[in-house]
Amino acid sequence: MTRKKNLLIVLPSALVLSGAVFLAVRPRSPHAVKVGESAPRFDLPTLPEGAARLGDFRGQVVVLNFWATWCPPCVEETPSLEKFAEQMRPEGVAVIGVSVDQDQTALERFVLAHRLSFPVARDPAQVLSGRYGTFIFPETYILDRSGRVAEKIIGPIDWQDPRIIEFVRGLARPSERAAR
Numbered sequence: 001m002t003r004k005k006n007l008l009i010v011l012p013s014a015l016v017l018s019g020a021v022f023l024a025v026r027p028r029s030p031h032a033v034k035v036g037e038s039a040p041r042f043d044l045p046t047l048p049e050g051a052a053r054l055g056d057f058r059g060q061v062v063v064l065n066f067w068a069t070w071c072p073p074c075v076e077e078t079p080s081l082e083k084f085a086e087q088m089r090p091e092g093v094a095v096i097g098v099s100v101d102q103d104q105t106a107l108e109r110f111v112l113a114h115r116l117s118f119p120v121a122r123d124p125a126q127v128l129s130g131r132y133g134t135f136i137f138p139e140t141y142i143l144d145r146s147g148r149v150a151e152k153i154i155g156p157i158d159w160q161d162p163r164i165i166e167f168v169r170g171l172a173r174p175s176e177r178a179a180r
Contacts, residue, residue: 032133035152039064039143040131044098044121047111052096052121054147061150061172062143063088063095066123066134069110070101074138077156078114084159085118092145092172098123100137144171 033040039062043053054062065081067074085095095118101107102124111120123129132141142151150171157164 033131033141033149033152035149037149039141039147039149040128042121042128042131044123044128046119046121047108050119052119054143057094057096058147059092059145061088061093061145061168062141062147063093063168064098064132064141064143065095065138066098066100066129066132066140067138068100069103069106071137073156075110077138077159078116080157080159082114082116082118084165087165088168088172091169093168094118096121098128100124100126100129142168142171 039054041054043051046052063084067077069075081095081097085093088095097116097118097120099107099120100123104122104124107120107122121128126135129135129139132139136154138156140153140157141149142153144150151167159165
């Protein structure tokens with residue numbers, strides 16, 4: 001009888017202790033990347049057959065836009081983002097679209113129909129978007145020339161807004177200290 005009694009005391013204690021250990025050592029979900037932090041590196045396949053690596057854009061301002069073809073605000077934002085990409089490319093600004101679409105065929109059709117000129121990387125398992133802490137689309141990170149997050153924009157915006165254009169141009173201009 002005492003054996004059963006001891007077991008009834010030890011077993012719940014062991015369960016509580018193992019639960020506490022699990023909670024202490026389990027992998028935590030990534031935090032959202034904040035303004036001022038270094039942007040997480042990536043190497044993703046692009047359409048049609050290429051790759052986008054953050055390291056390839058060293059020294060440039062990068063506009064990293066997480067989106068999907070099934071996301072109405074993302075689709076609405078696309079024309080102004082494409083125009084922005086064309087307008088800012090000569091100024092050393094690279095726009096990279098990171099699609100979380102699982103249907104590659106639908107994504108390819110969308111890119112062709114909208115004549116997107118910027119690289120469109122694929123992140124169907126949302127690994128990179130998870131590393132950035134992005135779960136709402138569209139979400140955009142503007143990275144300065146040193147690879148730090150200068151701004152984070154949640155939701156769609158008009159990329160032709162003069163304030164956003166001037167902000168990004170300011171990041172793209174060589175600093176006066178570097179010119180000396």
